[in-house]
Amino acid sequence: MTSPEPVFTTDRAALVARLRTILPAHCLLVDEEDLRPYECDGLTAYRELPLAVCLPESEGQVIDVLRNCHQLGVPVVARGAGTGLSGGAMPHAQGVVLSLARFNKILRVDRAARVAVVQPGVRNLAVSEAAAPHGLYYAPDPSSQIACTLGGNVAENSGGVHCLKYGLTVHNVLRIRVVSIEGEVFEIGSEAPDAPGYDLLALLIGSEGMLGVVTEVTVKLVPKPELAQVVMASFDDVAKAGDAVAAIIAAGIIPAGLEMMDKPATAAVEPYVKAGYDLNAEAILLCESDGTPEEVAEEISRVTEVLTAAGARDLRVSQSEAERLRFWAGRKAAFPAVGRITPDYYCMDGTIPRKRLAEMLGAIAAMEKKYSLRCANVFHAGDGNLHPLIMYDAAKPGEWERAEAFGAEILELSVTLGGSITGEHGVGIEKINQMCVQYSTPELDAFRRIKAAFDETGLLNPGKAVPSLHRCAEYGRMHVHHGDVKFPELDRF
Amino acid sequence: MTQACALDDIASAIRAAHDSRAALRIRGAGSKDFYGGMLAGDVLDVSSYRGIVAHEPTELYVTARCGTPLAEVEAVLAEKAQMLAFEPPRFSGATVGGCVAAGLSGPRRQQAGAVRDFVLGVKLVDGTGQVLDFGGQVMKNVAGYDVSRLLAGSMGTLGVLAEVTLKVLPKPVAEQTLVFALDEAEAVRRLNEWGAQPLPVSASFWHDGQLWLRLSGARAAVDAARRKLGGSVVPQGDFLRGAVDAESHWNSVREQTHPAFAGPLLWRLALPSTAVAPGLDGLRAIEWGGGQRWYSGEQEAVRGAAARAGGHAVLYRAPESLRCREGAFAPLSPALLALHRRLKKSFDPKGVLNPGRLYAEF
Numbered sequence: 070m071t072s073p074e075p076v077f078t079t080d081r082a083a084l085v086a087r088l089r090t091i092l093p094a095h096c097l098l099v100d101e102e103d104l105r106p107y108e109c110d111g112l113t114a115y116r117e118l119p120l121a122v123c124l125p126e127s128e129g130q131v132i133d134v135l136r137n138c139h140q141l142g143v144p145v146v147a148r149g150a151g152t153g154l155s156g157g158a159m160p161h162a163q164g165v166v167l168s169l170a171r172f173n174k175i176l177r178v179d180r181a182a183r184v185a186v187v188q189p190g191v192r193n194l195a196v197s198e199a200a201a202p203h204g205l206y207y208a209p210d211p212s213s214q215i216a217c218t219l220g221g222n223v224a225e226n227s228g229g230v231h232c233l234k235y236g237l238t239v240h241n242v243l244r245i246r247v248v249s250i251e252g253e254v255f256e257i258g259s260e261a262p263d264a265p266g267y268d269l270l271a272l273l274i275g276s277e278g279m280l281g282v283v284t285e286v287t288v289k290l291v292p293k294p295e296l297a298q299v300v301m302a303s304f305d306d307v308a309k310a311g312d313a314v315a316a317i318i319a320a321g322i323i324p325a326g327l328e329m330m331d332k333p334a335t336a337a338v339e340p341y342v343k344a345g346y347d348l349n350a351e352a353i354l355l356c357e358s359d360g361t362p363e364e365v366a367e368e369i370s371r372v373t374e375v376l377t378a379a380g381a382r383d384l385r386v387s388q389s390e391a392e393r394l395r396f397w398a399g400r401k402a403a404f405p406a407v408g409r410i411t412p413d414y415y416c417m418d419g420t421i422p423r424k425r426l427a428e429m430l431g432a433i434a435a436m437e438k439k440y441s442l443r444c445a446n447v448f449h450a451g452d453g454n455l456h457p458l459i460m461y462d463a464a465k466p467g468e469w470e471r472a473e474a475f476g477a478e479i480l481e482l483s484v485t486l487g488g489s490i491t492g493e494h495g496v497g498i499e500k501i502n503q504m505c506v507q508y509s510t511p512e513l514d515a516f517r518r519i520k521a522a523f524d525e526t527g528l529l530n531p532g533k534a535v536p537s538l539h540r541c542a543e544y545g546r547m548h549v550h551h552g553d554v555k556f557p558e559l560d561r562f
Numbered sequence: 563m564t565q566a567c568a569l570d571d572i573a574s575a576i577r578a579a580h581d582s583r584a585a586l587r588i589r590g591a592g593s594k595d596f597y598g599g600m601l602a603g604d605v606l607d608v609s610s611y612r613g614i615v616a617h618e619p620t621e622l623y624v625t626a627r628c629g630t631p632l633a634e635v636e637a638v639l640a641e642k643a644q645m646l647a648f649e650p651p652r653f654s655g656a657t658v659g660g661c662v663a664a665g666l667s668g669p670r671r672q673q674a675g676a677v678r679d680f681v682l683g684v685k686l687v688d689g690t691g692q693v694l695d696f697g698g699q700v701m702k703n704v705a706g707y708d709v710s711r712l713l714a715g716s717m718g719t720l721g722v723l724a725e726v727t728l729k730v731l732p733k734p735v736a737e738q739t740l741v742f743a744l745d746e747a748e749a750v751r752r753l754n755e756w757g758a759q760p761l762p763v764s765a766s767f768w769h770d771g772q773l774w775l776r777l778s779g780a781r782a783a784v785d786a787a788r789r790k791l792g793g794s795v796v797p798q799g800d801f802l803r804g805a806v807d808a809e810s811h812w813n814s815v816r817e818q819t820h821p822a823f824a825g826p827l828l829w830r831l832a833l834p835s836t837a838v839a840p841g842l843d844g845l846r847a848i849e850w851g852g853g854q855r856w857y858s859g860e861q862e863a864v865r866g867a868a869a870r871a872g873g874h875a876v877l878y879r880a881p882e883s884l885r886c887r888e889g890a891f892a893p894l895s896p897a898l899l900a901l902h903r904r905l906k907k908s909f910d911p912k913g914v915l916n917p918g919r920l921y922a923e924f
Contacts (some may be wrong), residue, residue: 266902276707500705
């Protein structure tokens with residue numbers, strides 16, 4: 070049963086010759102210097118050079134590429150803007166990268182129906198920009214929204230800072246067009262509610278390019294709220310801040326955004342953006358309210374009351390749109406800000422029940438000592454999605470390995486605390502081993518059967534998202550072998 | 563008939579059916595026996611596998627076993643001023659498992675989302691009797707394929723949804739209901755016009771020249787919207803004896819006891835909200851801002867008309883004589899049907915669970 074990972078051996082010359090018959094020269098990259106920019110996505114620690122990069126300009130060309138790769142048995146890795154953080158778009162050494170970058174047209178924005186039809190290479194923010202003249206916008210707003218594409222958002226089921234109230238990609242996409250590895254086109258979902266049959270849209274969204282290639286996306290647009298205001302609260306204890314989050318929810322409030330940053334995170338961010346954060350606070354909370362002016366005023370006053378009762382030591386309410394954006398600027402710039410104070414950082418993405426937050430942060434503090442690495446924490450507190458940023462220096466021997474082990478321990482603790490190894494970044498190549506921790510063999514087998522129902526020969530993004538039985542067996546052996554003390558050699562640092 | 567009281571009972575009943583290739587008909591309260599394809603197979607009654615496993619108000623979820631009546635779940639949520647925001651019909655004793663398996667949502671669907679939008683996790687017993695855990699209790703979880711949501715509306719053809727975790731939301735602080743006298747076309751036009759504005763519209767229902775609109779949210783927001791929209795205000799409580807109050811009106815829409823839903827033959831058309839009238843007689847009601855429209859009577863051309871309008875038609879309720887020759891759900895393209903068959907086979911290789919309940923082909 071424990072057959073090793075499938076091995077692909079591609080005849081590169083034959084592949085390139087075949088691709089040349091279906092793509093014009095400007096749609097095909099084969100030279101190493103041209104392939105180099107595609108060797109990784111936003112997770113730069115994992116790299117692989119593909120045999121070729123295809124840049125089709127029409128759905129017909131996508132179909133041709135897939136059909137031919139299927140015939141030749143060549144792996145295909147679809148790619149949007151390459152901003153993903155789990156290595157989902159890392160190429161396969163024996164395969165092609167199928168870039169949807171040239172599918173960059175917004176095909177329709179319909180004010181009355183409140184939908185937009187876009188190609189997968191359209192940037193997330195561009196959809197909201199196109200909808201803005203109609204007073205509408207596209208709700209999911211991952212922090213990479215100026216660069217990331219809708220196709221990638223569909224593949225990863227991307228979130229953002231407004232998920233709690235407005236949902237993830239899966240709640241905001243109505244229909245997709247998908248090409249199978251065999252080159253067959255499917256229309257999944259519809260502008261009408263509850264498309265007949267199984268909810269394949271739910272299955273495809275977040276499937277990390279394993280089931281099909283998206284060539285068109287219809288999204289729901291929502292009316293832009295008249296007003297948004299944010300309350301910034303500082304706490305002298307992270308546990309208190311965590312309790313404050315629960316208190317807001319318990320008061321029946323679903324804020325438009327509810328974010329937390331710990332002291333190392335604010336310390337990194339403040340010199341960079343000058344958001345006015347309280348640098349003595351152990352944690353700060355940002356709580357946004359949106360709606361009509363009357364609604365916002367009512368909610369802000371309730372939020373203020375709850376936060377005060379929860380022990381916030383300082384509260385500020387944004388008094389202008391400029392101030393609101395400044396409060397947010399620090400949170401949105403947290404990743405690059407941390408990037409300025411450390412040569413490299415490794416971003417984790419576990420989700421936990423909100424009430425376990427203090428416990429998780431305590432454990433992370435202990436891990437910082439254990440691995441001799443610093444960690445800053447930013448947290449989509451409203452939906453329990455934690456982004457620890459582990460700081461390391463890839464140039465120093467052993468630091469990346471320690472960072473990787475640190476991250477794995479956080480993810481596995483997320484599962485133990487009743488959460489998940491990934492809230493919005495995807496499994497990709499990065500968390501493939503932790504899938505063996507979150508799921509047991511029967512569920513993983515079910516995932517593999519679903520994969521086979523769409524892609525029998527396993528050519529779409531092989532080696533990602535769903536681990537092979539063999540890999541889990543290996544990982545399990547390593548766990549058993551080391552017992553409770555994983556990576557004991559690290560204690561020497 | 564098999565009465566399952568424990569998870570093991572469900573698993574062993576399915577294992578036995580799998581081994582002997584005998585069809586099983588999964589049943590909770592049986593409140594939706596009228597819905598979907600023809601019923602076939604020995605009854606596997608899961609109504610006794612019941613009880614709320616967890617309700618964490620500040621984590622915004624509730625976990626319940628499949629046989630738990632929705633009314634019981636909602637009563638527990640109400641104690642913390644929370645609700646199932648998709649407002650599923652409760653009919654007579656409808657259960658949590660049946661609610662998710664059938665995938666029916668109620669009046670708040672257009673604002674809050676459908677059943678599938680609230681499914682966080684499912685403990686599934688598949689067609690071989692294996693127990694599988696998908697999803698969980700957290701709001702965000704993108705590890706593995708989203709099988710939990712796939713199961714919403716699967717009509718029990720992929721497995722028994724033995725335990726379900728649903729996201730819950732706080733009840734709105736304030737609600738108000740308005741009524742407008744409008745014809746069909748004008749009602750659809752206004753609903754879409756309002757939909758494009760930041761208004762707290764949480765439900766809409768048009769029937770016989772009257773459009774009912776429910777506003778929900780912060781008190782100030784509801785009051786402001788009421789002033790902006792006009793219309794006549796329907797009293798919230800039943801203090802005017804004999805008059806229809808808002809709460810019982812929306813309840814009659816949710817439970818489909820409103821006269822608009824009467825009659826032996828009822829079609830449900832799911833359409834893009836802006837779709838112009840599809841040229842059929844017998845319009846009974848419009849819901850979900852124009853997205854759901856109900857028609858009564860024999861409708862020869864209904865599937866084509868719905869498809870031309872960009873949607874699809876469901877034969878929602880019909881006499882057996884019609885149900886046995888006309889499928890409930892709009893036919894799938896050959897490519898999609900083939901995919902459905904492969905998925906069905908991957909969960910239920912011998913095809914023993916609710917055969918024909920979704921499509922006659924599997």
